[in-house]
Amino acid sequence: MKNTVVTFQQMKEKGEKISMLTAYDYSTAKLEDDAGVNSILVGDSLGNVILGYEDTISVTVDDMIHHGRAVARGAKNALVIIDMPFMSYQTSVYDAVVNAGRLMKEGHAGAVKLEGGKKVCPQIKAIVEAGIPVCAHLGLTPQSIHAFGGFKVQGKTEAAARELLEDAMAVQEAGAFAVVLEGIPKKLADLVTEKLSIPTIGIGAGNGCDGQVLVYQDLLGMFSDFTPKFVKRYANIGEIMKEAFTQYFEEIRSGAFPGEEHEYKIDDDIIDKLY
Numbered sequence: 596m597k598n599t600v601v602t603f604q605q606m607k608e609k610g611e612k613i614s615m616l617t618a619y620d621y622s623t624a625k626l627e628d629d630a631g632v633n634s635i636l637v638g639d640s641l642g643n644v645i646l647g648y649e650d651t652i653s654v655t656v657d658d659m660i661h662h663g664r665a666v667a668r669g670a671k672n673a674l675v676i677i678d679m680p681f682m683s684y685q686t687s688v689y690d691a692v693v694n695a696g697r698l699m700k701e702g703h704a705g706a707v708k709l710e711g712g713k714k715v716c717p718q719i720k721a722i723v724e725a726g727i728p729v730c731a732h733l734g735l736t737p738q739s740i741h742a743f744g745g746f747k748v749q750g751k752t753e754a755a756a757r758e759l760l761e762d763a764m765a766v767q768e769a770g771a772f773a774v775v776l777e778g779i780p781k782k783l784a785d786l787v788t789e790k791l792s793i794p795t796i797g798i799g800a801g802n803g804c805d806g807q808v809l810v811y812q813d814l815l816g817m818f819s820d821f822t823p824k825f826v827k828r829y830a831n832i833g834e835i836m837k838e839a840f841t842q843y844f845e846e847i848r849s850g851a852f853p854g855e856e857h858e859y860k861i862d863d864d865i866i867d868k869l870y
Contacts, residue, residue: 598633598674600706600728600772606633606805607794613806615676615796616814619645619662623811624669635670636708636808637663639678639737643820644812651737654680656694663702676730677704681738684709684718691718695727708775710736712762716769723770731766733759734800735778748799750779763787763795775808776800778825799825 596602606613615634618624619641627635641662642648656679663677677698684691695707706728709715719729734749750759759779766774773794776784781801788795788804797804812818815832822828846852 597672600674603633603674603773603794607792613794613796615806615808617641617808617810617812618666618669621665621669624666624673624675627811628670628673632673633806634674634676634808635666637666637675637677637702637704638708638810639680640810644810644818652681654678656680656683656697659698660702663698663704667703674705675703676706676708677702679707679709684715685711688717688721691715692721692725692727695722695729696725699727706730706772708732710738712759713765716765719766719769719771729769729771730796731763731771731774732777733762733766733774733779734776737777748778748780750783756780756783759783760787760790763791767791767793773805776804778823799823 603613613633614631615636616627616632617638617640618627618635619637624635637659639651639654639659641658642651642654645662646654646658648654659677659680663675667675679691679694679698683694691709698704698707707722708730709718710732712731712733719731722729735747750756760783763774763776771793773796774787774791775796775798776787777797778799781803784795784797784800785803794805796806796808798808809826810818813822813826814828815830816828817833817836819833843852
């Protein structure tokens with residue numbers, strides 16, 4: 596089944612959970628798509644797990660387009676959502692629409708995602724009016740970590756919780772088709788999910804959200820620089836990869852690889868004529 600913003604809404608109405616994973620390349624996207632994931636997020640988290648930056652701030656629109664188009668080629672049924680990176684939409688409504696348009700036209704996105712609440716509602720409204728679906732992102736928004744003073748759980752005070760709820764209602768009113776809730780208390784996420792008519796996608800927000808998203812390197816144990824509390828490791832692929840790499844190196848040194856079964860043949864008569 597082809598996943599779209601319409602099927603997202605239908606799943607919420609039916610009480611069916613939405614699955615989302617990140618991907619940044621064709622082969623991973625194809626594996627996730629074949630497994631039946633509802634949506635693939637080309638997150639600006641690629642700055643951390645692919646490009647090796649300490650944060651997502653340095654990621655550019657061109658970075659997102661490059662990785663987005665690769666993912667789009669591998670995803671036949673999943674809804675591909677591409678993040679709008681830092682300063683690609685904050686500067687003006689015009690810039691927001693232009694850059695969202697580039698992510699759709701050049702990156703082949705099915706939707707875009709941007710961070711923020713009431714302050715970015717004019718951008719959300721304008722992008723949606725241009726015919727581009729928008730997923731909002733509230734709570735622990737990584738592009739604002741310097742303002743937050745680091746990766747800290749958000750919405751823990753009455754004032755902060757109330758503001759987050761108001762932001763959620765505002766982005767829905769502006770036309771967002773879904774909202775990611777990151778790094779907030781479960782009970783607050785439950786309340787937001789109950790209040791909104793659009794789907795909520797949780798990451799570190801408890802199991803009451805309409806769906807869940809994780810960075811696939813975290814899920815598979817492939818990124819060891821930092822592991823958030825909310826991550827569940829479903830496999831330790833990082834260790835398996837290191838073991839395979841080590842065995843490969845050892846077999847090169849010993850001469851065990853490549854073996855005869857990996858070689859191409861030629862008639863001895865031809866080789867003899869070359870001496």
